Amino acid sequence: MSFQHTLDGLLAKGKAKLNEFTHPEQQAPPQNYNQNYNYNYNARPPPPPINYASKPTNFAPPIPPRQAAPYWKADFNPSTPISSIFVQETGAHGWGNNESQNYTTSPTNSFFTPSHQLVLRAISSPSSPENKYTSARLYTHQTLSRPRGCLTAVLFAPCADGIWPAFWLLPQEPFKWPDDGEVDIFESWNGDRVNRSCLHWGHFNGEDWDKHRVVETRIEDMGERPHVFAFAWEQGEEGRGGRCVWYVDGRAVMKATIPQGTRRMSEWRVILNVAMGGNVCGGRLPREGSYDFVVHELKIEEQPVGGWGQFGVDWEKAMEGKTM
Template identity: 60%
Template sequence: MSFRQTFDGIVNKSKAKLKEYTDQQSSSSHSNAPPPVPSWSKPPQAPQQPQWYHPTPPIPTETHPSYAAPQPQTQPQPYWQPNFDPSLPVSAHFIQETGAHGWGNNESQNYTTSPANSFFTPHNQLVIRAIVNTNTPNDKYTSARLNTHQKLSRTRGFLTATVRAPCATGIWPAFWLLPAEPFTWPNDGEVDLFESWNGDCVNHSCLHWGHFNGEDWNKHRVIETDVPSMPEREVQIGFAWMQEEDRDGAPGKMIWYLDGKVVMRGDIPAGTRRLSDWRVIINVAMGGNVCAGKLPADGSYDFVVMGLSMWDSPFGGWEHFERDWGSAREGKTM
């Protein structure tokens, strides 16, 4: 992907979000029978530290005597780890947003509460299923957009998830963060942990805040990570944050991880809402400006989420967080 394509995509997305949160949102619903379980679903795993995480070894004390010997780390504990039990409604863990109004980006999907579009599997996975049926008179494009009831809730912590994303023309899966409503966008901030546009097999890690004018042109940070095998495998998402105080605009640090590797870092921008008041959003959009106006072919497109958890510390502890901070790249400005 060229820089111009990336720049245009970020600009289009930013304009879309700005319009989305200034326009009046409509709502609708759609009901169908629950869809079958994806054939590649895996059996549930007991809560545990993800196996993909391999902390960077500490610097040896014999060659760097100024460093103290590493202390044993307390095993991180999850403070939120939802059970995607198929006997529960999706609404048990998520706010289900609805509407077919384009979401400020000329998107084509109608977000519904239908169990055809979002459901928990017998293997304790969340599935957001975007469905395209151009032979129907109405609701040719349906999907789901879910916000967690749970907020990040703490001044510091670690969010993890394993996802398997659809990669196709006209499809835009996203796993991201926004402050709890009511909020002002983009002033209060936005953090994008995983999103892939139009089947590009690229993960776009983003941070947005402030306004969109000549003075605030640089209030965006982005790193693109090529994931050519995205259609064939699961991707591991991680996000660690450390904020000094539980107040809006307090100083702090954020680190984005992908498949256990550091991909981006960013300071918590002044003026943004305190991170403890943010929620996770998971959705699949279709068409729109970000997908260059292209629409997906008839069929279904599953965005599967498993292992969604919030932890009291990163794996390896906060000392490892500081080492990662020292090696991480700042996102690029627009």
């Protein structure tokens, strides 16, 4: 997979988001779109939840090194509603990128398992007269809330044509994109088994050419087992400047200074979603079936693994993102 291919995809993604956030009137659903649409369970019975705890032992997520208790950890308890932790965004209007999925609040598309995982399930039913593609897009009520810390997720990602799972950050609303910034911790598309760690904070023009950074990390077994993705940040109490490091399975893969003018990191929130099709996927659509993005753990700690001393070492070793 060439970097130019990634660059083309990220440029398409960025331009699409700029259109989505700056021209919301162009993103409105068509007049016959029912914002409160209910999934037709009789037309296509929902697939049963998978008990991921019953998978072979080599499927078990990595066990992160022991740390102090996190200051926030999502409790994926099946007795509680998704809405107690996340806002469930909805819509089938393309999301600025000509995507095909309808994000719903249906328990078919997002649910907690009996073994306390969160599943975002993208369902492709291309032969269906309606609801051809449904999925979930969730963002946390919780923000990063502190001037420094480490956000970690243990994720099992689907790998297939037309599938685009993502774990990322945006400032809490109201915000202005891209001026206030965006952080992508995990995203991969079309089953290419490549993670893209990204920082966005400018427009896509000559003046802002250096305001978009990316590092690609090849993960050969992305579709076979869970992986640990983390993002550590440190920023002064005044909320200006600072440093951040991206990690994959405990390895520092990218670093960046926090740009002046972006929102203070304590105000950012966590987003999880599975998109389908669209410009980033090159117009490819997934074959019929279900595609699960499984979150085994989601937490925010006061420091990265190894403490802030190790963060300093990681900062020196990690590479700067490539400019786009």
